[in-house]
Amino acid sequence: MIATRQELQSLREACMRAAKAESRKILVCAGTGCVSGGSLDIYAALKQKMEAKGIPCEVELAMDPHEDVVGLKKSGCHGFCEMGPLVRIEPQGWLYTKVSLADVDEIVERTMAKGEIVERLAYRQNGKIYEKQEEIPFYQKQTRKVLEHCGHIDADSIYEYISIGGYEAFEKALFDMSSDEIITQISDSGLRGRGGGGFPTGRKWTQVARQKATPKYVVCNGDEGDPGAFMDRSIMEGDPHRMIEGMMIAGVAVGAEDGYIYVRAEYPMAVARLSNAIAQAKKLGLLGENILGSGFNFNIHINQGAGAFVCGEGSALTASIEGKRGMPRVKPPRTVEHGLFDKPTVLNNVETFANVPTIIKAGAEEYRKIGTETSPGTKAFALTGNIVNTGLIEVPMGTTLREVIFDIGGGMRGGADFKAVQIGGPSGGCLTSAELDLPLDFDSLKKVGAMIGSGGLVVMDSHTCMVEVARFFMNFTQNESCGKCVPCREGTRRMLEILERIVAGKGREGDIDLLLELADTITNTALCGLGKTAAGPVVSTIKYFRDEYEAHIREKRCPAGACAKLRRIHIDPALCKGCSKCSRICPVGAISGTLKQPFVIDPEKCIKCGACIGTCPFHAIKED
Amino acid sequence: MNTQELYQKTDAILARCGTEERSMIAVLQAVQEEYAYLPREVFPYLSQKMGLSEAHIYGVATFYENFSLEPKGKYVIKVCDGTACHVRKSIPILEKLRSELGLAEGRKTTDDQMFTVETVSCLGACGLAPALTVNGKVHPSMTPDKAVELIETLRREEA
Numbered sequence: 001m002i003a004t005r006q007e008l009q010s011l012r013e014a015c016m017r018a019a020k021a022e023s024r025k026i027l028v029c030a031g032t033g034c035v036s037g038g039s040l041d042i043y044a045a046l047k048q049k050m051e052a053k054g055i056p057c058e059v060e061l062a063m064d065p066h067e068d069v070v071g072l073k074k075s076g077c078h079g080f081c082e083m084g085p086l087v088r089i090e091p092q093g094w095l096y097t098k099v100s101l102a103d104v105d106e107i108v109e110r111t112m113a114k115g116e117i118v119e120r121l122a123y124r125q126n127g128k129i130y131e132k133q134e135e136i137p138f139y140q141k142q143t144r145k146v147l148e149h150c151g152h153i154d155a156d157s158i159y160e161y162i163s164i165g166g167y168e169a170f171e172k173a174l175f176d177m178s179s180d181e182i183i184t185q186i187s188d189s190g191l192r193g194r195g196g197g198g199f200p201t202g203r204k205w206t207q208v209a210r211q212k213a214t215p216k217y218v219v220c221n222g223d224e225g226d227p228g229a230f231m232d233r234s235i236m237e238g239d240p241h242r243m244i245e246g247m248m249i250a251g252v253a254v255g256a257e258d259g260y261i262y263v264r265a266e267y268p269m270a271v272a273r274l275s276n277a278i279a280q281a282k283k284l285g286l287l288g289e290n291i292l293g294s295g296f297n298f299n300i301h302i303n304q305g306a307g308a309f310v311c312g313e314g315s316a317l318t319a320s321i322e323g324k325r326g327m328p329r330v331k332p333p334r335t336v337e338h339g340l341f342d343k344p345t346v347l348n349n350v351e352t353f354a355n356v357p358t359i360i361k362a363g364a365e366e367y368r369k370i371g372t373e374t375s376p377g378t379k380a381f382a383l384t385g386n387i388v389n390t391g392l393i394e395v396p397m398g399t400t401l402r403e404v405i406f407d408i409g410g411g412m413r414g415g416a417d418f419k420a421v422q423i424g425g426p427s428g429g430c431l432t433s434a435e436l437d438l439p440l441d442f443d444s445l446k447k448v449g450a451m452i453g454s455g456g457l458v459v460m461d462s463h464t465c466m467v468e469v470a471r472f473f474m475n476f477t478q479n480e481s482c483g484k485c486v487p488c489r490e491g492t493r494r495m496l497e498i499l500e501r502i503v504a505g506k507g508r509e510g511d512i513d514l515l516l517e518l519a520d521t522i523t524n525t526a527l528c529g530l531g532k533t534a535a536g537p538v539v540s541t542i543k544y545f546r547d548e549y550e551a552h553i554r555e556k557r558c559p560a561g562a563c564a565k566l567r568r569i570h571i572d573p574a575l576c577k578g579c580s581k582c583s584r585i586c587p588v589g590a591i592s593g594t595l596k597q598p599f600v601i602d603p604e605k606c607i608k609c610g611a612c613i614g615t616c617p618f619h620a621i622k623e624d
Numbered sequence: 625m626n627t628q629e630l631y632q633k634t635d636a637i638l639a640r641c642g643t644e645e646r647s648m649i650a651v652l653q654a655v656q657e658e659y660a661y662l663p664r665e666v667f668p669y670l671s672q673k674m675g676l677s678e679a680h681i682y683g684v685a686t687f688y689e690n691f692s693l694e695p696k697g698k699y700v701i702k703v704c705d706g707t708a709c710h711v712r713k714s715i716p717i718l719e720k721l722r723s724e725l726g727l728a729e730g731r732k733t734t735d736d737q738m739f740t741v742e743t744v745s746c747l748g749a750c751g752l753a754p755a756l757t758v759n760g761k762v763h764p765s766m767t768p769d770k771a772v773e774l775i776e777t778l779r780r781e782e783a
């Protein structure tokens with residue numbers, strides 16, 4: 001328990017000394033991705049092997065430093081999940097990829113005992129071997145600020161967080177700055193909400209600080225509902241204290257004593273790490289009553305979601321914390337005035353809070369050096385889809401899509417052509433090759449009718465049908481519509497029906513106009529952001545890929561060859577040798593013929609499952 | 625349903641989570657944790673203890689996707705159909721699982737109460753798409769064939 005500022009400072013020095021002594025470290029990634037690849041077993045095996053070899057290893061930061069110890073840690077997500085399980089070796093900064101249990105002996109014998117690299121575990125790209133993590137192209141082109149410690153520290157240790165300067169910003173805010181000064185720094189930094197809207201954070205805090213009603217609340221939105229995004233998950237799992245510190249600073253700034261973190265139910269590991277982090281901070285006296293003798297009280301509670309996308313919307317989220325159905329309400333009044341339990345509330349996203357300590361520590365001016373004039377700082381994106389390097393990345397605001405997809409993402413998977421990227425999830429829109437050089441920041445994207453949203457970037461290649469993508473998102477939104485307002489409840493259903501019939505080859509002349517008309521109505525009349533943005537993917541795919549819609553409707557043809565109901569499969573008689581393999585695999589008996597003669601497919605019976613295509617040894621079965 | 629036991633367990637949950645309205649979701653989650661679904665007998669009991677109408681509690685329980693009013697199988701398989709998994713072909717995996725287990729859109733649990741197959745809209749494991757979970761454990765980079773293998777392994781373990 002630390003009761004004063006001096007005690008925190010001496011604890012920090014002790015932690016720094018301990019971290020310095022423990023310069024040799026093995027960090028095993030314990031993020032969701034690597035754990036599913038078996039990283040916890042690897043961790044246990046490393047521990048056993050090292051102990052058997054007599055290499056002293058320490059799983060927790062040892063406060064009585066001795067130089068020959070090796071730290072064996074579980075870290076948070078590195079964002080390079082596809083190459084996992086990942087193991088990082090320090091001080092060299094080596095990254096071992098796709099590590100398996102079978103590699104453990106060699107890692108201990110060679111790397112730990114002799115300091116040699118196990119070259120076959122290093123990352124390779126185009127024949128080149130990259131030993132150091134920071135040199136890998138995926139990382140080299142990134143600017144990791146918010147994610148800087150994810151993967152590099154033990155996410156379950158408050159001491160490690162303190163050893164890298166953690167809670168210094170909170171200390172500064174608590175003792176050296178007035179509420180006004182904190183808010184001024186946040187305002188001057190130009191920080192904008194990372195949860196989707198890009199609302200200036202400083203302005204939000206100012207409004208809450210001004211309210212007379214008490215108590216006030218700080219709420220962190222960790223609902224991360226956009227399917228295809230996992231930035232917030234990685235922060236909560238990999239560096240939970242950073243976000244908590246951000247919330248505490250918000251508490252000091254607006255005069256709140258309670259904070260709530262709303263985490264979606266699908267993130268059990270994030271809940272576990274956050275609970276642990278909160279318990280540690282409480283035990284140390286950084287949360288609780290009269291923190292560090294300052295008179296400031298602050299507690300943090302965790303609420304788990306229960307599977308409703310709409311709960312990411314501010315007023316629905318607070319309703320859900322109150323134990324109600326998570327339905328949005330009409331605004332105004334806004335959350336800053338009448339938020340949680342009807343009291344003034346600061347509601348920010350996970351990544352937004354994670355930016356706060358940096359701003360307070362380094363100052364607004366320093367923070368603005370990265371990013372663009374109107375969108376300062378960095379942004380984390382989840383890069384997924386048909387791309388070589390999927391994962392979590394962080395780049396300065398204003399980086400172009402081309403740099404993200406081709407330099408960091410390594411280009412298209414399987415050599416296919418780039419077609420489009422969906423940004424902003426079900427509320428966003430798509431961008432095509434014409435926008436590859438567009439800077440990714442709030443305002444540039446708004447101009448072309450897209451939005452940063454939460455930061456999900458789903459890359460699609462030429463085999464992806466854009467009408468089907470629009471149908472997919474509309475299906476999602478329609479499912480998640482809470483049903484409170486008519487435009488969203490009924491409108492999304494009608495739009496979904498139209499899209500379903502188009503991809504089934506039953507589209508009618510005039511459907512495109514009908515979609516656009518419905519989109520216009522819903523956008524202008526829906527109650528909350530879910531409905532207002534629901535038509536985004538449809539409108540933007542029509543804008544860029546109208547010809548694909550027309551081909552589906554008029555020619556009953558899917559140009560990308562993706563829509564199963566529109567596939568036409570036939571056997572090329574010139575290539576068919578009549579081996580009968582295809583007729584045997586066909587689940588509906590649609591293929592017939594005489595041995596050694598070309599076979600034929602009965603289009604009436606064919607369900608277009610495509611099973612025959614893969615089995616033909618002569619590549620005689622084709623679809624168009 | 626052994627209601628006596630249900631009431632006892634619910635009392636313990638209420639003692640831990642509190643009986644105010646704000647504890648509603650946590651309470652329902654804890655009951656579901658025990659039983660893997662919300663037994664109907666819990667609603668009148670909660671109504672009495674929490675001072676809220678049954679209809680109100682039922683309203684909350686049915687609003688959220690994760691609450692189930694029906695018992696689930698021993699193995700709950702959630703196939704991710706989030707964007708990243710969808711573009712990397714998650715639907716064939718779902719279809720394969722359903723056909724393997726004789727399930728369909730409206731029929732989620734096998735008759736022997738062994739398997740439940742559902743979809744989920746993102747597990748946050750998009751880097752490993754397509755993904756699915758079995759009782760919460762993430763299985764990365766799935767294919768229809770791997771999914772069938774998984775079922776077979778689980779069946780073997782049961783036998």
Ligand SMILES: Cc1cc2nc3c(=O)[nH]c(=O)nc-3n(C[C@H](O)[C@H](O)[C@H](O)COP(=O)(O)O)c2cc1C
Nearest residue numbers: 193194195221224225312313314348349352529530
């Ligand atoms: C339907 C809907 C879903 C949303 N989901 C999220 C979410 O999952 N996470 C999030 O941070 N913000 C989400 N938002 C935005 C929030 O309403 C809110 O703007 C944000 O949390 C404010 O924090 P920020 O200013 O730090 O971005 C959603 C909004 C809508 C309309």
Ligand code: FES
Nearest residue numbers: 704706709747749
């Ligand atoms: S889309 Fe499947 S894990 Fe995110």
